[in-house]
Amino acid sequence: MLTLPAQTLVSIVTFAVVVHVVLLTVAYLIYVERKVSAYIQDRIGPNRVGFDFGLPFLKPLRGMWGLGQPLADGLKFLLKEDYAPDHVDKGLFTLAPIAIIVPALIGFAIIPWGGTWVIEHDISLLGLVTFEAGPVVVAGLHVDAGIIYLLGVASLGVYGVTLGGWASNNKYSFLGGLRCTAQMISYEIPLGLSLLAVLLMVGSLLPTEIIAYQREHGWLIFSQPLAAIIFFLAILAEANRTPFDNAEAEQELVGGYHTEYSSMRFALFFLAEYSHMITSSAFFALLFLGGWSVIPFMNLLPDVAAGPLLPLVKFAIYFGKVLTLVVFMIVIRWTIPRLRFDQVMMMAWQAVIPLSLIIVVLTSVMVYLRLDSLGPMLIANGVLVALLMAVYPLLPKIQTNRKVPLYGSRFSPMAGEVVQTAPTEPAAREDHPMRTAAPA
Amino acid sequence: MTDLASYAPLAIILLMAITFAVANVVLTLLIGPRRRGKIKGMTYESGMNPIGTARKRFNVRFYLIAMVFLVFDVEIIFLYPWAATFPNLDPSSPDALVWLFRILFFLLTTVVAYLYGFRKGVFRFD
Numbered sequence: 001m002l003t004l005p006a007q008t009l010v011s012i013v014t015f016a017v018v019v020h021v022v023l024l025t026v027a028y029l030i031y032v033e034r035k036v037s038a039y040i041q042d043r044i045g046p047n048r049v050g051f052d053f054g055l056p057f058l059k060p061l062r063g064m065w066g067l068g069q070p071l072a073d074g075l076k077f078l079l080k081e082d083y084a085p086d087h088v089d090k091g092l093f094t095l096a097p098i099a100i101i102v103p104a105l106i107g108f109a110i111i112p113w114g115g116t117w118v119i120e121h122d123i124s125l126l127g128l129v130t131f132e133a134g135p136v137v138v139a140g141l142h143v144d145a146g147i148i149y150l151l152g153v154a155s156l157g158v159y160g161v162t163l164g165g166w167a168s169n170n171k172y173s174f175l176g177g178l179r180c181t182a183q184m185i186s187y188e189i190p191l192g193l194s195l196l197a198v199l200l201m202v203g204s205l206l207p208t209e210i211i212a213y214q215r216e217h218g219w220l221i222f223s224q225p226l227a228a229i230i231f232f233l234a235i236l237a238e239a240n241r242t243p244f245d246n247a248e249a250e251q252e253l254v255g256g257y258h259t260e261y262s263s264m265r266f267a268l269f270f271l272a273e274y275s276h277m278i279t280s281s282a283f284f285a286l287l288f289l290g291g292w293s294v295i296p297f298m299n300l301l302p303d304v305a306a307g308p309l310l311p312l313v314k315f316a317i318y319f320g321k322v323l324t325l326v327v328f329m330i331v332i333r334w335t336i337p338r339l340r341f342d343q344v345m346m347m348a349w350q351a352v353i354p355l356s357l358i359i360v361v362l363t364s365v366m367v368y369l370r371l372d373s374l375g376p377m378l379i380a381n382g383v384l385v386a387l388l389m390a391v392y393p394l395l396p397k398i399q400t401n402r403k404v405p406l407y408g409s410r411f412s413p414m415a416g417e418v419v420q421t422a423p424t425e426p427a428a429r430e431d432h433p434m435r436t437a438a439p440a
Numbered sequence: 441m442t443d444l445a446s447y448a449p450l451a452i453i454l455l456m457a458i459t460f461a462v463a464n465v466v467l468t469l470l471i472g473p474r475r476r477g478k479i480k481g482m483t484y485e486s487g488m489n490p491i492g493t494a495r496k497r498f499n500v501r502f503y504l505i506a507m508v509f510l511v512f513d514v515e516i517i518f519l520y521p522w523a524a525t526f527p528n529l530d531p532s533s534p535d536a537l538v539w540l541f542r543i544l545f546f547l548l549t550t551v552v553a554y555l556y557g558f559r560k561g562v563f564r565f566d
Contacts, residue, residue: 078471102461105456181502185505
């Protein structure tokens with residue numbers, strides 16, 4: 001007869017449920033991404049595939065706004081040929097998608113979706129194992145390393161990218177993998193530093209403690225707005241989303257590190273990208289948006305739940321926040337153009353990392369002076385922004401990669417030169433120049 | 441829950457994730473068709489005949505980034521235990537001030553490393 005704490009059972013059940021919810025959400029996020037991009041570009045997007053499977057008696061299920069598209073895509077991925085070209089490193093080529101999907105799937109285990117839940121009676125499984133009653137956290141994993149686990153697992157994702165780029169033995173893949181690796185490890189530093197600003201205020205590494213602190217003192221996005229912005233930038237760069245998607249810049253690198261992949265191995269890269277978005281959005285919601293709390297500065301839901309209903313409600317609220325953030329990321333992708341690689345890297349090393357270091361020092365001093373409530377922190381953030389704007393013109397300008405004026409061109413004419421920007425021929429100035437006879 | 445037993449679910453979580461990944465790869469290998477060809481197995485280079493190999497020397501800047509990343513990342517890892525304990529100290533005790541200045545000195549070494557790298561042109565991408 002084995003006796004275990006109830007946390008073990010709740011952890012495994014929660015993870016098994018959440019991983020399915022996340023995979024289903026990922027499938028539909030691809031649909032949402034296509035639909036959002038279609039509406040932004042004034043198109044309709046997928047609207048044909050329903051659930052009729054081509055059968056006449058299921059005709060009412062035809063169409064359905066294209067909701068069957070993820071199912072059809074998934075089947076196609078399974079049924080297509082999984083081709084590995086002759087020149088690839090076969091072992092690493094197969095390992096890369098596995099190495100990228102596993103960290104993406106276990107990362108969100110630490111997220112406390114449902115808060116704390118009290119189990120009143122011992123649970124016995126087939127008379128073999130007994131789970132002791134007690135308070136449990138509705139999360140896939142409840143460990144005292146907490147946030148460090150999430151950070152460590154998130155940075156494991158870079159291995160899949162590097163391996164995929166290297167094993168393909170393709171120049172596009174190789175360059176894409178290199179760029180992606182450099183970008184991901186660069187933005188890990190501001191990610192860790194802005195996270196540090198939050199931990200300094202909370203004083204604990206446990207996700208439940210972070211939510212409890214925000215229930216007491218208000219959401220941290222209000223007292224740490226700069227850290228929140230930096231954190232959001234960093235998770236965009238970590239998930240390789242536009243404006244930081246240099247790894248798969250179609251115009252220059254075809255598909256980046258997954259150029260040579262096909263079928264399910266390609267789909268795993270895709271799944272990993274989207275579940276990475278969900279994980280990092282959940283991370284953001286945990287740190288800055290108060291986890292499952294409904295409204296800032298008000299405690300509508302009790303901290304500890306007795307019945308099974310409240311954890312579900314908390315999960316719904318939390319997941320709603322996550323989905324809002326993910327849709328926000330999607331809208332960003334279809335609104336903002338991609339940054340150039342050197343711009344991305346210079347932004348990381350010359351702007352974001354020094355700024356996040358300053359925020360850490362500022363927060364630690366404020367915490368030491370016990371001025372870490374909402375008002376003083378807001379004033380400190382405002383003063384920091386004002387100082388930066390005052391200092392910025394005094395800093396040396398970067399002269400590399402600037403647009404060089406081409407003398408004699410229409411944009412930078414020589415002294416005394418008359419620039420003609422419109423045609424002067426009468427035939428060319430007409431609305432329909434082809435209707436008139438061509439000059440002899 | 442501060443003992444190592446709380447990490448036990450991690451084993452099952454890992455097992456589930458690895459099973460999902462491997463099952464997908466194996467399933468598509470079993471179900472999907474298999475047709476090989478000489479042209480089909482060539483490196484994709486936008487439809488041109490591939491020139492040389494991709495295993496070439498690449499820009500030294502990527503090595504520099506990896507090294508600077510190591511410096512910063514190790515520093516940040518040292519900061520986490522401090523960040524988890526420092527706010528819980530009594531601010532009136534002399535310990536808190538000592539802790540604050542120790543970590544500020546620690547960050548100062550990072551800033552020196554950063555400035556050195558900056559002057560050496562590590563963070564220039566031109």
